[in-house]
Amino acid sequence: MTARLDLDPALVTRARELAACAAQPVVDLARAHTTVSVERAVLRLAGLTGTDPVTGDGDRREGTARDGTATDRVPWVNRVVDAVRDQVGLEHGVALPVWHALASGAAPDLQAVAEQVGAGTARFVVPTGAGAERARDAARAAVAAGLARVDANRARREELVARLGDAPRRPWVYLIVATGDIHEDIPQAQAAARAGADVIAVIRSTGQSLLDYVPEGATRTGYAGTYATQENFRLMRAALDDVSAELGRYVRLTNYASGLCMPEIAVLAGLERLDMMLNDAMYGILFRDINPRRTFVDQRFSRMVHARAGIVINTGEDNYLTTADAVDEAHTVTVSQLLNETLAKEAGLEDWQLGLGHAFEIDPDLPDSFRLELAHALLARSLFPDAPLKWMPPTKHMTGDVFRGYLLDGFFNLAGALTGQGILLVGMMTEAVVTPWLSDRDLALRNVRYVLDAAGGLVEDFAPPPGGFIDRRADSVLREAVALLERIADHPQGLIQAIADGTFGITRRPPDGGKGLDGVVALTAEAYNPALELLEAVRA
Amino acid sequence: MPDGIDVVRPYGDTTGDGMVQLSFTLPVPPGPRAEGAALQLAGKMGIAPAMVVHSHGIGGGGGGGAAFTFFVVYGPVRHLVDLAAVQVEERAYPLLSPGEVDGAIRAGLHRQLVVLGACIGTDAHTVGIDAILNIKGFAGEKGLEYHREMRVANLGAQVTVPELVARARAERADAVLVSQVVTQRDAHLRNTRELAAAFREAMGEARPLLVVGGPRFDPAMAAELGVDRVFGRGTTPGEVASYLVHALIGSRRPDTPAPEDP
Numbered sequence A: 001m002t003a004r005l006d007l008d009p010a011l012v013t014r015a016r017e018l019a020a021c022a023a024q025p026v027v028d029l030a031r032a033h034t035t036v037s038v039e040r041a042v043l044r045l046a047g048l049t050g051t052d053p054v055t056g057d058g059d060r061r062e063g064t065a066r067d068g069t070a071t072d073r074v075p076w077v078n079r080v081v082d083a084v085r086d087q088v089g090l091e092h093g094v095a096l097p098v099w100h101a102l103a104s105g106a107a108p109d110l111q112a113v114a115e116q117v118g119a120g121t122a123r124f125v126v127p128t129g130a131g132a133e134r135a136r137d138a139a140r141a142a143v144a145a146g147l148a149r150v151d152a153n154r155a156r157r158e159e160l161v162a163r164l165g166d167a168p169r170r171p172w173v174y175l176i177v178a179t180g181d182i183h184e185d186i187p188q189a190q191a192a193a194r195a196g197a198d199v200i201a202v203i204r205s206t207g208q209s210l211l212d213y214v215p216e217g218a219t220r221t222g223y224a225g226t227y228a229t230q231e232n233f234r235l236m237r238a239a240l241d242d243v244s245a246e247l248g249r250y251v252r253l254t255n256y257a258s259g260l261c262m263p264e265i266a267v268l269a270g271l272e273r274l275d276m277m278l279n280d281a282m283y284g285i286l287f288r289d290i291n292p293r294r295t296f297v298d299q300r301f302s303r304m305v306h307a308r309a310g311i312v313i314n315t316g317e318d319n320y321l322t323t324a325d326a327v328d329e330a331h332t333v334t335v336s337q338l339l340n341e342t343l344a345k346e347a348g349l350e351d352w353q354l355g356l357g358h359a360f361e362i363d364p365d366l367p368d369s370f371r372l373e374l375a376h377a378l379l380a381r382s383l384f385p386d387a388p389l390k391w392m393p394p395t396k397h398m399t400g401d402v403f404r405g406y407l408l409d410g411f412f413n414l415a416g417a418l419t420g421q422g423i424l425l426v427g428m429m430t431e432a433v434v435t436p437w438l439s440d441r442d443l444a445l446r447n448v449r450y451v452l453d454a455a456g457g458l459v460e461d462f463a464p465p466p467g468g469f470i471d472r473r474a475d476s477v478l479r480e481a482v483a484l485l486e487r488i489a490d491h492p493q494g495l496i497q498a499i500a501d502g503t504f505g506i507t508r509r510p511p512d513g514g515k516g517l518d519g520v521v522a523l524t525a526e527a528y529n530p531a532l533e534l535l536e537a538v539r540a
Numbered sequence B: 001m002p003d004g005i006d007v008v009r010p011y012g013d014t015t016g017d018g019m020v021q022l023s024f025t026l027p028v029p030p031g032p033r034a035e036g037a038a039l040q041l042a043g044k045m046g047i048a049p050a051m052v053v054h055s056h057g058i059g060g061g062g063g064g065g066a067a068f069t070f071f072v073v074y075g076p077v078r079h080l081v082d083l084a085a086v087q088v089e090e091r092a093y094p095l096l097s098p099g100e101v102d103g104a105i106r107a108g109l110h111r112q113l114v115v116l117g118a119c120i121g122t123d124a125h126t127v128g129i130d131a132i133l134n135i136k137g138f139a140g141e142k143g144l145e146y147h148r149e150m151r152v153a154n155l156g157a158q159v160t161v162p163e164l165v166a167r168a169r170a171e172r173a174d175a176v177l178v179s180q181v182v183t184q185r186d187a188h189l190r191n192t193r194e195l196a197a198a199f200r201e202a203m204g205e206a207r208p209l210l211v212v213g214g215p216r217f218d219p220a221m222a223a224e225l226g227v228d229r230v231f232g233r234g235t236t237p238g239e240v241a242s243y244l245v246h247a248l249i250g251s252r253r254p255d256t257p258a259p260e261d262p
């Protein structure tokens, strides 16, 4: 039972058509290009792991794990893709030259190819004719093995949810841990799960988005977050499996597929059974100044992997409201949700996998601020009835007055309950002061529990009258959104131009600016990516 | 405070009752021992007699018991506050209106004052520096870009220190404004020291005025960090503009550097 507004159906249809049209140039761009990270993701799916031991600053540097592995050591996947690029270019993809080397007997396995790259003895050529056929078959088989592991993880998740039980109710209670040290994060995450969290997100270290490689190993030295590494993923998932068994409900794990390594992190998430991933079409562009083209190519691939892995994505519309005004720019959130939806579906994600983001960020000093929040939240709920929706707490207007902050978080929780949100990110009263303390998290969960126990069922009774304040506000935001989509769709470059114009989060990002553009390569007609082929085959 | 009362105590509901409230967590399982521990801590903080008005365990539920206890404590604090001994960082320069700022630059510099702004390191929080620089401004005051007599370049976030030094040199910047919001593991202090060292090394005495800001900075730390000025929470663009005039024009720096300290 969900609260709904009766939105003008013609307007809703128009909004979706326009979003698809505005996003088309992005899809075309993504299909015609590859990136270094997409190619590295292919190698990861084929099982290539580890780092080149002669790279990195080792223990002398920040970012070094205590067990001696350095987070700045270059992964083999980077070394191989760079070598292929240097020798024959990436416009055919990495699979043809690499599996040609394997099929022609130059190396017994992928790891050996990597070591030859390390030794400087690898020689790559792009095969043609029967050689290409042979390389394609071998590459397909290798990547299929990785996808089989992703499939097995999806099945295992479904089995665990069925056997242990799922989160007891909606919204799922989502909590962040962020100590920088995976061995510190684990007990905190387990404590949070015992205290009622259904979803644990491990927020990443500042700066990881801009690393053009994925660090390796268990790490203890992140800033304001913990590095996303395959080993950290594995350790945390195992710890949450333990606590899930103890609690009799499956506790989900979330991380971030964003930044320059989005496709690889998506693959690692699939390989290590993460359950949800932050994955926004524009966040990296707007808030990390990552090149738009790079983002869109990486994005599509990563979402196809998430689709296959049964992962729920979370989009980042809430972030716009930290730099733009939540009332004036409310329609940009709706526009972005529609764009994220259309791009996600194109990549094969289904409605139940779309944790579209929105947030409680209206200035609390504004009269009727809570009614406006309810209108915006119900608009999203009504526009995307089958998507889980990620409801984000107040941050921008949180201050050092933690008492007022606690009250505001209570109202945020209430709005989430009333409007039937799917995933509730727990707000901290100390948001403006510190990264959360143990007690902050505990108090925040008490707040959530009280509100959901006291008022969770109100979603059944809450039906704002047609023509009332909430209904009218939702309608006017939707109309503004459609008007903006019309302007975006009007431009031949669609969304790409809108981002350059500063439409979202009042931040301008031109298509050729930002970081990572040099990692984007236009594909030739003969290019081959076994992962894309296998992922697309399922959907056809 | 020349006349009136110099010595005060916290105010609960009557003058001089000294009442305070505080909350904290101890790594002790809940129970009488934990409460005793909380009382001991409160006592050492000068609260006597302290009352633990609330406590609960954290980290329990499900399996093992709680390993931590959260407390809310009330009580009168013995300490007195001597208002005469309070020290505040006084603003050593007058607050100017935007017109006065432009007037002072025109008269004192005979050219536009060049300001560069950025967030350095991996910090991506730009709202603070934007509040100071962008026309839109902050707290009803227009940002520095509003000034006709200033040329402002806002380089945005994730700018490296070498990039910033190069830009400052190329643009002949009079002042470089840097924002630092993330403070975990003292990232803001380390980055600021790195900034100061890089400018010192690259430009010596001819370096531009270095100003840093962010919500968790202590304005008294400028000298220690090697910069000229530190601004904290709630800074307004007008304060910054007034300071720039004071530092760059009022005191003739940097044309005639002050004599070296012995």
Ligand code: B12
Pocket: A178, A203, A204, A205, A206, A207, A223, A224, A225, A287, A319, A322, A323, A395, A396, A397, A398, A399, A430, A431, A432, A433, A434, A435, A436, B122, B123, B124, B125, B126, B127, B128, B129, B131, B132, B138, B177, B178, B179, B180, B181, B182, B183, B184, B211, B212, B213, B214, B215, B216, B231, B232, B233, B234, B235, B236, B240
């Ligand atoms: C908005 C926001 C974001 C946005 C930033 C968008 C953007 N383009 O700026 C987004 C969503 C991207 C973001 C991301 C992160 N954030 Co954030 N964010 C905030 C938030 C909610 C508000 C900050 C803000 O805009 N304040 C408003 C401005 C106007 O205030 P201000 O910055 O203090 O600036 C004023 C003064 O300090 C001063 N000032 C500031 N700079 C300068 C410079 C000069 C030269 C001068 C003179 C004055 C000056 O003047 C300004 C006007 O008065 C705060 C929480 C909060 N409510 O404070 C968290 C917060 C700052 N974020 C935090 C963290 C940890 C992060 C992340 C690192 C999390 C992660 N691990 O991913 C990421 C990573 C970003 C990165 N790489 O740096 C922490 C920082 C904790 C700490 N002290 O270390 C906070 C406090 C939240 C928390 N409690 O955990 N964040």
